[in-house]
Amino acid sequence: MAKVLFKRDEVIDKSMWLFCHNGFKASSMQQIVETTGLKPGSIYHSFGNKESLFREVLTSYSAKSMAKIRETIDGAESINEGILAHLENTVAESISVDYCSCLLVKTQLELTDDGKKNNLHDFAANQLKEVESLFRSYLEREYDEETSSERAVSIMLHIFGVRIYGYQQGSAELMLKGLRVGLPWLPWN
Amino acid sequence: MAKVLFKRDEVIDKSMWLFCHNGFKASSMQQIVETTGLKPGSIYHSFGNKESLFREVLTSYSAKSMAKIRETIDGAESINEGILAHLENTVAESISVDYCSCLLVKTQLELTDDGKKNNLHDFAANQLKEVESLFRSYLEREYDEETSSERAVSIMLHIFGVRIYGYQQGSAELMLKGLRVGLPWLPWN
DNA sequence: CTATTTATTGAATAGTCACTCAATAAGGAA
């Protein structure tokens, strides 16, 4: 056999699952081989090395995340209702049985900024900055620049908070109360 | 030579520095040997294994963190001023050159909950719950139970947020603005 | 049909990992 027998997207998705659960270092190439069904040589031929594969996974993860945010806000009756819906989704996600936080957040904490160009730490940080920009651009449809900027930061702080707080047991209700206190300008019921 | 030639606390502190910067898995025993000056056999004789050593480091880190919070709040003119001072300290810390977030947060994200008893993930999560309890107990001196509980959660969400947001470049001012928006009940200037 | 290109294979490589253990050295107890 030869020539494009596997689907690149499927390999990315299966690898994403693994990286999300175990992080970068703890996901071994052996596990990737088992999860994707590809042989080591195939992976290296198609993706270069583990870091390149991970980079593609991160890019895909980031694109999906931002698409989902857009979808949620665009589908809501107002910007603020959309933002609230996204936060509620994030909380709901965090109590699922195999919750594994956010790959970008995990990557930023796991990989150190070694000073080299295009390191994975900075890559994740930049993607998260883009998420903030996305929220800010939505807010600017409703508020002045200053308010939009402040509230975008506040949203990011709360999302990051939920990404970590979500590991506490039975935390959904508590988190929603905490979000309501910290984001009183959102249209809570 | 023999018998207690090294100081246990110093070994813990030096290992803490390493674990804070690289995380659990990425800190090799070889690095621990180099950092602490102990030989492999000595470390295993005194601490059991890498996980036990890390557990002692986590315990020490948690104790130090909570002591510092108490110190800051007890030394302030009011509970709320103390909480604000602690948040400002956290922000200030996050812009230092070798910032490495919070070991408990990093551990919770790096190590998965494998379901086993006393795993490191749960250990870190429990320590973070105690930090929340500490804030709640302070707040209960000023507010009713419900308000104290909600605001303690809100504080934790913001601290977690800062722990991650701190990796963005030039973020100190932005974070302070975000905190001011999300925690308007604190005595800002 | 033949030649060339290219995806796939999987055993093999060198390096790193956490960890061990017999030998050794130095206290305290008798």
Added chain:
DNA sequence: TTCCTTATTGAGTGACTATTCAATAAATAG
């Protein structure tokens, strides 16, 4: 002093790591 306990040593262990590469198989070009 002699014995016993215990901290220290550091070379060594096997398991695992990411990665390679010559061989192979299939699709495409001429």
